[in-house]
Amino acid sequence: MNAQGVETMDSPPADPKRRRVLIAATSALGAVGVGFVAVPFISSMNPSAKARAAGAPVMADVSKLEPGALLRVKYRGQPIWVVNRTDEMLAALPTMDPKLVDPASEVPQQPEYCQNPTRSINQSKYFVAIGICTHLGCAPTYRPEFAPDDLGKDWKGGWFCPCHGSKFDLAGRVFKGVPAPTNLVIPKHKYVNENTILVGEDEGAA
Structure with a gap:
């Protein structure tokens, strides 16, 4: 009976072994719960697959690229062109020099290994x-095409911009x-083999 005259029942003595088991189980459940909360947070700190792919080099298989084609x-969201120039196309390049702003490619719009008359590695086709x-x-x-009606008899192949007429x-x-x-x-690039060009990486890459 307690001080207020109410009859009470004493609690059974604690079992130390049982207490240790309960504490361990509670701790384990707590750790699992924290783990579930932490995983999404940690994952959010990792770059997405799309972000990793955005800067990754891309392969261009030229094994089936016909002459002139x-x-x-796509590399970093930009269109990349690879052209298999014919012998006629390559032979015409020097004749275009007087019509061009920067025929020797002195403005750094290309890697050093492409600063040559063809603006390609080893003056490749x-x-x-x-x-x-x-x-x-x-x-x-x-x-x-050479000398189309709309571009004139002096046109020897290339690109025409329909927006404002640049050539x-x-x-x-x-x-x-x-x-x-x-x-x-011209982006940095290199040859992996005679039929494969890797765009976005060259021999100077770490």
């Missing part, structure tokens, strides 16, 4: 460029008297 791939006009970012149209030759060099101020940009 253009292959399109394959030309790699970012398919965006250097004026206002439009997408130029590939016009590989580029088959080495991506800009014509005089058009809105675009500079040549097309």
